[in-house]
Amino acid sequence: MxxxxxxxxxxxxxxxxxxxxxxxxxxxxxxxxxPDPNATLAADYASCYIPAFRVGAQQRGHDDLGKVEIDVSAELDEDDDLEEIAFDLKVEADVDDEDLKEIVERAHDICHVDAALRDDLRADVSAEGDAF
Structure with a gap:
C-alpha cells in the first residue's frame, strides 16, 4: 500500500x-x-516550508517564532510552466540575520516539497481506456 x-x-x-x-x-x-495547478503548487510549497522553517529554528534554539508568513511570487514561462518561485518570509520573533540565513537553508533541507521539486521526479503513469 x-x-x-x-x-x-x-x-x-x-x-x-x-x-x-x-x-x-x-x-x-x-x-x-x-486555484490553478501552479498556484496550488506555490501554496503547497509555502505550506511545507513554514513548518520546516519552524523545525530548523528549533534546531538552532529559537523555539518561539510567533507568527511566520510567506508571500509567494512565481514567474511562468511562455508555456505557463513554473519558471521561478520566490518567498518573502516574515517572522514575528527577533532573529538576527545570521541565524535567519542558517534557518532558511536548514528549512530547504527539511521541506518535502523542496525535495520533490527536482528534475528527475516525474509521475510514473499507467493508463487504461474504457474504464468506467
Missing part, C-alpha cells in the same frame, strides 16, 4: 476534485472554480 493515496476526478472541463483522506481539494486549470 502506498504512503499517500489521492483520488482525483474531473467529470468534465478543466476542474479536478481531489479526495485526500477526508479532505477535498478543488483545482481549476482556468482559475475560475478554484
Amino acid at each position: 502506498a504512503d499517500i493515496e489521492v483520488t482525483s476526478t474531473s467529470d468534465e472541463g478543466f476542474v479536478t476534485k481531489s479526495r485526500i483522506g477526508e479532505f477535498q481539494l478543488t483545482v481549476d486549470a482556468t482559475g475560475e472554480e478554484g
Whole structure:
C-alpha cells in the first residue's frame, strides 16, 4: 500500500476534485472554480516550508517564532510552466540575520516539497481506456 493515496476526478472541463483522506481539494486549470495547478503548487510549497522553517529554528534554539508568513511570487514561462518561485518570509520573533540565513537553508533541507521539486521526479503513469 502506498504512503499517500489521492483520488482525483474531473467529470468534465478543466476542474479536478481531489479526495485526500477526508479532505477535498478543488483545482481549476482556468482559475475560475478554484486555484490553478501552479498556484496550488506555490501554496503547497509555502505550506511545507513554514513548518520546516519552524523545525530548523528549533534546531538552532529559537523555539518561539510567533507568527511566520510567506508571500509567494512565481514567474511562468511562455508555456505557463513554473519558471521561478520566490518567498518573502516574515517572522514575528527577533532573529538576527545570521541565524535567519542558517534557518532558511536548514528549512530547504527539511521541506518535502523542496525535495520533490527536482528534475528527475516525474509521475510514473499507467493508463487504461474504457474504464468506467
